Amino acid sequence: MENKIYDYLILGAGWGGVSLGALLAKEGKKVCVVEKNDRPCGYGYFKLGEYEFSPNALYIQGCREGWNVYEFIKELGLEKEITFNSLDEDGYDRLILPNFSFNLPIGIENITHKLSSEFPDEDEKIEKFFEIMVKLDDEMDFFEKAPTIMNVLRRPHKNLCTIRYGWMTLQGLFNHLKMSHNLQNAIMGTTLVTDYAPDKLSVLVASAEYIGYASCHYPAKGIGHMIKTVEKFAKENGVTFVYNTEITAISNTIDNSREIQTTSGTFRANKVISNLDPQITYKLLGKDAPRKYHYEYSPSAFLIFLGLTDRKKIMEAGFGKCNYYLTSTDDIHQAIKSMTDGLYDDFAIYIGTPSLVANEGEMSPTGKMGMQIIINGSFEKFNQMTPAEQEKEKERISNKMIDFISKKFNIDLNELVEEKEIWSPVDFSKKANRPYGNIYGRSFSPKTLIFNQLSQETEFDDIFLCGANATITGILGVINGSLILRDKLLKIESEK
Numbered sequence: 001m002e003n004k005i006y007d008y009l010i011l012g013a014g015w016g017g018v019s020l021g022a023l024l025a026k027e028g029k030k031v032c033v034v035e036k037n038d039r040p041c042g043y044g045y046f047k048l049g050e051y052e053f054s055p056n057a058l059y060i061q062g063c064r065e066g067w068n069v070y071e072f073i074k075e076l077g078l079e080k081e082i083t084f085n086s087l088d089e090d091g092y093d094r095l096i097l098p099n100f101s102f103n104l105p106i107g108i109e110n111i112t113h114k115l116s117s118e119f120p121d122e123d124e125k126i127e128k129f130f131e132i133m134v135k136l137d138d139e140m141d142f143f144e145k146a147p148t149i150m151n152v153l154r155r156p157h158k159n160l161c162t163i164r165y166g167w168m169t170l171q172g173l174f175n176h177l178k179m180s181h182n183l184q185n186a187i188m189g190t191t192l193v194t195d196y197a198p199d200k201l202s203v204l205v206a207s208a209e210y211i212g213y214a215s216c217h218y219p220a221k222g223i224g225h226m227i228k229t230v231e232k233f234a235k236e237n238g239v240t241f242v243y244n245t246e247i248t249a250i251s252n253t254i255d256n257s258r259e260i261q262t263t264s265g266t267f268r269a270n271k272v273i274s275n276l277d278p279q280i281t282y283k284l285l286g287k288d289a290p291r292k293y294h295y296e297y298s299p300s301a302f303l304i305f306l307g308l309t310d311r312k313k314i315m316e317a318g319f320g321k322c323n324y325y326l327t328s329t330d331d332i333h334q335a336i337k338s339m340t341d342g343l344y345d346d347f348a349i350y351i352g353t354p355s356l357v358a359n360e361g362e363m364s365p366t367g368k369m370g371m372q373i374i375i376n377g378s379f380e381k382f383n384q385m386t387p388a389e390q391e392k393e394k395e396r397i398s399n400k401m402i403d404f405i406s407k408k409f410n411i412d413l414n415e416l417v418e419e420k421e422i423w424s425p426v427d428f429s430k431k432a433n434r435p436y437g438n439i440y441g442r443s444f445s446p447k448t449l450i451f452n453q454l455s456q457e458t459e460f461d462d463i464f465l466c467g468a469n470a471t472i473t474g475i476l477g478v479i480n481g482s483l484i485l486r487d488k489l490l491k492i493e494s495e496k
């Protein structure tokens with residue numbers, strides 16, 4: 001056991017743990033970060049042969065000057081080392097349904113205008129829809145404060161739009177505005193939370209996504225370089241990182257500090273900050289979690305990574321500095337249901353090519369490129385299969401997706417595949433240490449967001465939560481949460 005008592009022990013080196021560790025170290029605090037995987041951000045970047053992939057980020061919001069990711073990098077003095085490339089301003093995300101295509105432009109005004117020209121008979125509904133999105137974001141400022149009942153009702157006159165619409169799902173709002181089925185699908189495809197059925201997605205998340213979208217970029221040298229650079233800063237400022245180490249228990253408070261048991265021994269700190277799944281954090285404490293922690297999880301991810309030999313050919317087929325959302329049916333609801341049930345009779349595929357946004361040669365050898373394919377999956381179905389059955393099912397699903405993309409883009413992807421890796425929801429669950437291989441942690445339903453909203457504080461005054469679960473998902477939300485928590489912790493110390 002180490003004799004040292006750290007000021008802060010951070011459990012997990014995801015974006016939450018690493019960014020908070022760096023910020024606290026800059027303030028001179030003694031910080032230790034313990035991580036189960038062998039590197040920062042766990043499964044967040046990995047190499048397959050010569051190709052680097054970033055499973056949990058195709059772009060990052062908030063990278064423009066004045067936005068929080070950029071300001072965080074600048075605060076650490078890393079803005080010359082970590083630079084960002086913009087995606088294609090003519091359409092970061094491109095939606096291709098069987099009977100409708102749409103390149104999502106930047107800025108709510110442009111989206112409104114473009115959708116109105118596609119659906120001229122419904123232009124008033126479109127305008128109303130985006131007016132509500134902007135107002136919700138203005139009122140809630142989602143990245144700054146949680147949309148809890150208390151926050152909404154504290155100043156009701158300032159939250160009129162939230163009181164009226166904030167508890168709705170996207171489907172509820174579609175119905176309220178009496179939008180046609182085609183328009184619903186088009187809007188659904190533009191929300192960027194494409195793995196969520198509209199009847200499960202809170203309008204508050206949709207509004208935050210639309211607003212943050214204007215600032216999406218990708219690091220010029222890839223996500224791996226970005227997180228390693230932040231980790232290096234933290235190390236140079238005294239943070240101890242302990243990798244390949246699983247946290248197995250958190251003790252009660254003894255002599256004003258807590259002991260953390262891990263597979264590499266015991267650590268002690270005055271305060272513990274958990275970047276882990278909050279329900280797991282309570283299990284490690286050996287305590288029953290309060291009711292608000294009994295939330296449901298977001299959908300499970302099924303991921304395919306392809307290292308492709310011919311960058312030029314792929315770009316000629318239409319890929320570039322943008323992501324694609326392809327569906328086999330115009331009914332996105334049906335596509336999401338079929339995938340979530342593990343059938344794939346219908347499906348919706350999100351395709352990212354971050355190696356085409358990063359500088360050439362950074363994430364893949366010059367002339368080659370990587371492709372990441374994200375779909376939904378059924379954790380339960382895979383979990384009931386034998387390992388051999390799982391492998392067979394992974395191949396079946398992956399082949400179906402690759403064939404579909406090949407046909408849509410008129411290119412034989414199979415011919416160009418040099419490296420391939422497939423993660424079922426069960427694989428993803430193990431790699432990311434998430435209970436059901438869930439994409440975003442807690443679900444984005446109105447109930448979870450408004451009634452089960454977690455905060456960074458817990459019932460214990462020496463245990464805090466950081467990361468997506470305590471704030472909002474996405475790297476912008478997580479880094480913003482670290483900036484907020486750093487300020488709170490310093491304030492608590494100064495008041496002592």
Ligand SMILES: Cc1cc2nc3c(=O)[nH]c(=O)nc-3n(C[C@H](O)[C@H](O)[C@H](O)COP(=O)(O)OP(=O)(O)OC[C@H]3O[C@@H](n4cnc5c(N)ncnc54)[C@H](O)[C@@H]3O)c2cc1C
Pocket residue numbers: 011012013014015016017034035036037040041042043044055056057058059060061245246247248275276277301374431432433438439440466467468469472473474475476478
């Ligand atoms: C498929 C997918 C695509 C996404 N796309 C985007 C995108 O394009 N842009 C974007 O901004 N966001 C995206 N996100 C969301 C974003 O990646 C997450 O919100 C963010 O990475 C969450 O960071 P975190 O620090 O909260 O959690 P995590 O990254 O989950 O960090 C938790 C860490 O704790 C470690 N850990 C867990 N249990 C233990 C234990 N017992 N002991 C020790 N260590 C442990 C884990 O290994 C992990 O490193 C995507 C997510 C997914 C899954």
